[in-house]
Amino acid sequence: MGLALLAIIWIITFISTYFFAAKTWWLPKGVAAAAPAIDNQFAFTYVAMGIVFVLAQGALGFLVWRYRDRGDLRKVSYSHGNTKLEVLWTALTAMLFIGLNLMGSPIWAAERFEPAKPDALPVEVTGMQFAWYFRYTGNDGKFGATKPELIDPSSGNEAAIGLNTNDPAAKDDVISGTMYLPVNREVDLQLRAIDVIHSFFVPAFRFKQDAVPGLRIHMHFTPTEIGDYEIACAELCGMGHYKMHGMVKVVSQADFEKWLADREAAKQ
Ligand SMILES: [Cu+2]
Known part of the structure; x- marks a missing residue:
């Protein structure tokens, strides 16, 4: 035995x-x-x-x-x-x-904890049940204000994250459901969550960080190769958790600027 x-x-x-x-x-x-x-x-x-x-x-x-068990009948000594x-x-x-x-x-x-480089690209990531939104500052380099009472997840991009469109700094903010990043440039990420805790996970970047309601969490990283990479939510956040994924498209700086300008133009 x-x-x-x-x-x-x-x-x-x-x-x-x-x-x-x-x-x-x-x-x-x-x-x-x-x-x-x-x-x-x-x-x-x-x-x-x-x-x-x-x-x-x-x-x-x-x-x-x-x-x-050797089958003999000697007294057992406990250790x-x-x-x-x-x-x-x-x-x-x-x-x-x-x-x-x-x-x-x-x-x-x-x-x-170390600050991002001064030329890092600020990108805000907002997690909500069950989607990711990505916001870029536009030419002013500033994110416009958001207000909790303006949040309307059922509507489009701006209202989904509660953007206060009366704020001048919000006018040129670009919001996208797909993340675009220029290659080899540091990204100064700001993570938010609208409803529950989500976790922003990009396996190819070896990057994973929780997004927590009420917190704005700063992280930074640098993508090094052009391509499309998958984003997953790594925090069980509700019934639709499984479909809370997105794409990050890492492109050249020129392509990134073009994409941003096109999005900007589409707002006018
Ligand atoms: Cu989630």
Whole structure:
């Protein structure tokens, strides 16, 4: 019986490890400036945890077999554990956990807490059940005011985010259901949510941040490759959560300016 358990534990361990290892990479190609560092962190965590998993499951199978019922009638002695070993593996686990956090947090903190570059493009992202809206400042470089009482999700773009069209700064604001970004230019993102918590997730940018009602959260990142990338909501936000996705189109600076000018012209 002990041997059968050992075999089952080891077989499950090695088969599941094989399937994880055989799929060498789990994310789409990274196309943002911070992506290589995040991928390194991801790969390191993945391999370190894989080794821990295989060693722990290997030891479990071995010990199940080693201390199997041998059918003799000797009195069983109960062990209260081994303090030295417990201190050792608790310390090792803590080191791994805290170490991974220390390694990873500067990558995220740089996007979150360091200010964006002065020439960064300000883009406001508003999440609502169940759509994303993207707002650009227009020529004045300023976002117009919004008012909660003007929010009307059932109507078009401007009212959906509660834009106060009487504010002069709001006149040239461009609002879009698709995100356009110029390549290789930093984006100064401002995240808002109208109703519940959403999470703005662009796997290709390795970027994920909650959008929280009542907060304006600043983050910044730099897309590095022209292309279309998927946006998903990564926070279970209601019945329509599954369809709350969008596209970000990374284009050349010239194409971006043209798109913005066309949108601006369409407002006149
Ligand atoms: Cu959502």
